[in-house]
Amino acid sequence: MPGPQLRRSQPMKSSPALAAAAAGLALLATACGGSGSGGDAGTGTAAQPVQITYWSWMPGTKEMAAEFNRTHKTVQVRFSEIPAGLNGGYDKLAKAVTAGNAPDVVNVEYQALPDLVTQGLLRDSTDELAKTVEGYAPDAVRSLVTLGGRTWAAPYDVGPQTLYYRKDLFAKYGVAVPTTWDEFKKAAQRVKTASHGEARILDFWGDDVATWAGLAQQAGARWYGSSGDAWTVDIADPATKKVADYWKDLVAGDLVLNHKAWSPEATKAVTDSRAIALIGASWSAGGIRTTYPKQAGQWAEAPLPNWGTPVTGAVGGSSFALTKDTEKAKAAAEFVTWATTDAAAVKARLAAGTSSALPAAETLRATAKDSFDASFFGGQDIYQVAGAQVPTIAKDWVWSPVHNSTSLSLQSGLGTAQKSGDFWPAFQAAQRAAEKSVTDRGLKLAD
Incomplete structure (x- = not known):
């Protein structure tokens, strides 16, 4: 089926296995991944906001997108629910990229990210997301979205x-x-x-x-x-x-x-x-x-x-990625940054009780705990239980x-x-x- 304290972000300390895997992927990423230098419509105005599209199947993401739209005026999100990744979601994305009508933002599970990168479906988002990711994601999670020394997505959660x-x-x-x-x-x-x-x-x-x-x-x-x-x-x-x-x-x-x-x-x-x-x-x-x-x-x-x-x-866990040909990278990155680092995003996603995701950002753990009604578990602090396991996740x-x-x-x-x-x-x-x-x-x- 399917928190404790993660260390605050420090310079990445890659193990030999992770470093080698990243080096091996570097050539593939350069050859296959989408470039981060494409056009960008930027952000709009309250009268004419930039419209970006976002695809996901994950619980609470529809409510989260609605909260973003309620609190942001210059960027607005059109949310579409798609099948879960291996149940058709990733195939749908691949076809959309080929047809030139892919969304601007999509959720990607960590285990699927290298596949999507080497298929050329995602944008190298180092320019848009690297500094943000370095600021909140612990080493073990950041390494899952950093391939070939480039940042391909922003981590949302971790799943011990x-x-x-x-x-x-x-x-x-x-x-x-x-x-x-x-x-x-x-x-x-x-x-x-x-x-x-x-x-x-x-x-x-x-x-x-x-x-x-x-x-x-x-x-x-x-x-x-x-x-x-x-x-x-x-x-x-x-x-x-x-x-x-x-x-x-x-x-x-x-x-x-x-x-x-x-x-x-x-x-x-x-x-x-x-x-x-x-x-x-x-x-x-x-x-x-x-x-x-x-x-x-x-x-x-x-x-x-x-x-x-x-x-x-670790089981599951997901990230927010920009797709290869988005022409609205700046606006898309604004939404992704909010979705992965803002307390309001966590509240909106967890309040419905359908999701209990453990945020990758340590600073959002308390908000997650307060946003999830734990009465079903007799008031047990499930975020403390799950979070305490994060430092024990097997490395490399x-x-x-x-x-x-x-x-x-x-x-x-x-x-x-x-x-x-x-x-x-x-x-x-x-x-x-x-x-x-x-x-x-x-x-x-x-x-």
Whole structure:
């Protein structure tokens, strides 16, 4: 499904892996990305405001755009809702860029950004956004939008992976909140026994690539990287196999449910109290609240169980990007800067309760907490819980230009494996698919 204190911005301290990945992408970005030197209509007047278009599918963004229009006179935003990225949103963007009718601004998930950059869909926005991003985004988040030494988007949020659980049912079945994956397995056995087989600790969603990526990252996997000017792919690595084998044991032992992600069956399992926990991220709280309103006061959030060391993965998270051929870069950047750094934008986006995004900007965390009605979680400070996990997010994780296509291949394989729980072959197939995608895109693959 899907805060603590992040450090204030400092000069970027890139790890060797991040530096190498950025260097490898530099040639691609120069060749494929949109230039930051195109025309710009500037900002308008109250009588004749500049009209910019903004596409998104993310909760609360429509309300946020409306608030911008209410409080700004020289720039106005026309908002359009599009399908989620891999559900058609990114394809729609690619077609719009080709047809010459792309929006000025679009939301882009971090894992999709390198792909969109190398397709030439986004504008190199270093001139418009770099100083702003350097002023509020912590190193680990800034590195996700800085490719080839250039700024391609402005980060909005960060998504540490966490555990959501039913407080009432954990108490009923005598289960303590697990802090390690060994404890989690024992808790899973306890729930099944204590409920006489009526409930399971979790609906795992074994076909959800984002969940697996976060779990693999936590275990030490680094699916992508670079060596010199070549990309490396390491999806079928020992850390990922460790995670795949762990969940195979739970599925084969009938200790967890394993429905298709986001499916009606998955929702019903939680509604009927047959699944009493969910693996999510900081942004999941809004969706849980919206999906299960009758369970108000019964849910809580906790750190994700770990392998013995307090480390977690990151799932999702999004940015605001200017598209390649926008002729209104100055006005678009004004909107993006407001959306990512202004307290009024956070209030408008979170007030509806459909989003619980954890802002990348540390200065906006208190506003986010005050804007989200936490009564569903019994008044728990979910921003403190999720935020405290941000410093524990595993370092040196990078995304590749072929992750979008690899995700589709991996999702298919994982879906096939759901019944048996034998997930490992899906990762082996994804390794081969990713390597082929790198070369098919004309990129260099490390030996």
